[in-house]
Amino acid sequence: MQTRKATSFSYLEQWRRWAPLAVLIALCILIGLFNPNFLSTGNFIRLLNSAAIPVVLCMGATFIILMGSIDLSVEGIVALTAVIVSLLVANDITTYKLGLFAVPVAMAIGGIMGLVNGVVHVKLKTPSFMTTLGIGFAGLGIATAILGGLTVRIADPTFRYLSLGRILGIPMAVWIALAAFLVALTIQQRTRIGAWIYAIGTDEVTARFAGIPVEKTRILVFALAGLFYGLGGVLAAAQFGQGHALIAQGRLFTTITAVVVGGTALSGGVGSVVNSIIGVFIVVVLANGMVLMGIEPYVQQGVQGLLIIAAVALALDRSRLSVVK
Template sequence: MAKTLDSDLAAPDVAGQPTAKVRRWRTASWAPVVVLVLLCAIISVINPNFMSFGNAQRIAQAAMIPLVLGIGATFIILMGSIDLSVEGGLTLAAVILSLLTLNGANGNDFGILAVLAVLIVGASVGFINGMIHVYFKVPSFMATLGTWFMGVGLANALLGGMAVRINDPWIRGLAIERFLGFPWGAWLALVCLAGAFGIQNYTRLGRYIYALGGGEELAVLSGISVVRVRIAAFTLAGVFYAIGGILAAAQLGLGNAQIGNGRLFTTVTAVVVGGTALSGGQGSVLQTLVGVLIVVVLSNGMVLMGVPPSVQIGAQGLMIIAAVALSIDRKLMRIVK
């Protein structure tokens, strides 16, 4: 019985979903692109320097970390959950990387093993998020609020308030060395995007994440193991935050406990502005790319126009409200908490 139910529901779901969804969301998923193009046009009219190759390099440099973080968060938001532990995972990853690789504070020099260890740390943070969320049945925003501060606290405890210089040329090279004019980190972020796109569209995990976000009751009835999908998604997101941590450490050339400050904000803004709905089920990592570019281009434009950087957080806050207000499907939610 369960088996027939499974195959009956799963087959039309896989076959019928893309056409219906693509048609319905064509306008909504193109709106952010239009915003991005308009934004670029307006800024280049005000300041022609915007369209230079040098500025494109600056934008790539600024976009690489938000892109990697945003990709991770997209998977969580697609499920209709939220991950507030971005800064916790990133800070912990950056600090552990700075302690394990060739650095100015201790004698460690584990090279590629350090990177591997950091990826495992990121995965564990995500795994813990998922376990708390699923097994204690704690809403994701509370579970990840806790792990956010635990991650940053642990990073602080490891460093005791210091900052550790990173001397490993390979890691510094991610931000400094260039390939075709763009830093290696930006290429790495694009590789992450390609990988995430593959996971999202061509694996079972990706389809199940969409299914959970679209309607969890239905997903359960079609035999999807919600527990496993949720834990896997949080773990995956944790790995992306760790990659973000590696890039952040490379960009700053050091690891400290403040390295993550403000990054949660940019991440959530980028995902939501890109058009991924907080209610889940609708969106894509490609839309997150557009969202990241909107956020980065806007802050780049503000710098070109001489607006102080501290205004940017406020502008992002207003963007979150506007984007969520425009993208939420209110018919689906009668009670908003």
């Protein structure tokens, strides 16, 4: 009977692995039948472009969720880094003209915010959702305070090229997102941290027994996520040509929806950055399809909310949890 249990477990694994992809394909076919424009090259590139920022953000968030933690500071960090990068390139408020050198600065600030998340969460032992909620709001507050509620306009075409420029007809933002994905995939598959993230998310005690520096890894992963959010902030600023505190509104929701819908379990240990890519496309395709079908854009958050519930309900191995809070 033990063996039977094992097979049913891997059966569940199989379902988890392929269900998101099946959903994505079904969605594409359905929307394509409804509106043939969906399948046009132009729309395809539009889809890729709108997936770029969510992909970058999801790369960071996936690692955190794989550890069984959560990061609610996405919007705070993205807003902060977008505002800072806007002020460092040629703009209508400050006189800095760092050009592309502003990018690593903004990413580093994202990384530092993530580091703060990690250090507070690990050292003070505060639950991650509370820590990141507080730090995220602080980030949002800093972004608002720097600009005093105003908007900064970017006047640096080289910087905006990061999002708007095209190579082989595909926007730069997409190439950057692809690069971010490859980096994340390498981290996940080819580094020690990658394996340790899974180990911590599956069973922290076993991870400790194996001599894994659990605390350091947790902090490092939060900092790493901050770097990705920083890059996300840069892309957002480049795309809109401006920076303001509300630039990241709705990003947290999309990010968590995408990660969870892609099949990464909130309980940790199950999933991957590849899943998150599929999740991003499910969310983006759905949003695109809704626009094509003439559904009001404000319905999207509602649909995403329902998607989260449905995905989590389908994927969560509830037998493992006795008490849920």
